[in-house]
Amino acid sequence: xxxxxxxxxxxTLATENSIAQNENxxxxxxxxxFEEIDYTEVEDGYFYNPxxxxxxxxxxxxxxxxxxxxxxxxxxxxxxxxxxxKPTIYYSVKKxxxxxxxxxxxxxxxxxxxxERMSEIIKISVNIRYEExxxxxxxxxxxxxxxxxxxxxxxxxxxx
Numbered sequence: 001x002x003x004x005x006x007x008x009x010x011x012t013l014a015t016e017n018s019i020a021q022n023e024n025x026x027x028x029x030x031x032x033x034f035e036e037i038d039y040t041e042v043e044d045g046y047f048y049n050p051x052x053x054x055x056x057x058x059x060x061x062x063x064x065x066x067x068x069x070x071x072x073x074x075x076x077x078x079x080x081x082x083x084x085x086k087p088t089i090y091y092s093v094k095k096x097x098x099x100x101x102x103x104x105x106x107x108x109x110x111x112x113x114x115x116e117r118m119s120e121i122i123k124i125s126v127n128i129r130y131e132e133x134x135x136x137x138x139x140x141x142x143x144x145x146x147x148x149x150x151x152x153x154x155x156x157x158x159x160x
Contacts, residue, residue, distance in 0.1 A: 034127040051101045055121035059122035088137040
């Protein structure tokens with residue numbers, strides 16, 4: 001019995017030590033590689049002069065299609081609203097889209113950089129849709145401004 005207690009104590013200490021080491025080099029690692037996004041489900045010509053280009057607008061539409069749905073009407077709720085799954089990720093992507101749109105309009109960042117970064121953010125958000133993302137979502141919740149959100153998305157990697 002004493003050996004079992006001692007073994008549990010050692011395992012607990014070893015686990016706490018490895019968690020502390022992982023906090024210093026924080027990364028969000030997901031098990032599968034990120035695939036390119038299929039834009040064929042979004043119609044061409046659907047957008048009129050999007051601020052970050054048609055490809056990013058299509059990507060935002062794919063994100064909206066992935067993360068939102070409209071539940072079936074019921075007798076008590078004949079016209080239900082739109083439900084958002086993983087709202088922290090969805091609204092973070094929307095916040096970053098609006099941030100980059102404003103930065104390009106004000107001239108603080110060039111269009112190509114904003115498009116590259118938003119393309120990467122959209123790719124990440126679509127590919128982690130069905131993964132366990134609670135730690136990632138907590139980090140997004142802790143972020144106060146768009147730069148912090150962007151830095152959290154920059155920490156995402158996949159296992160090789």
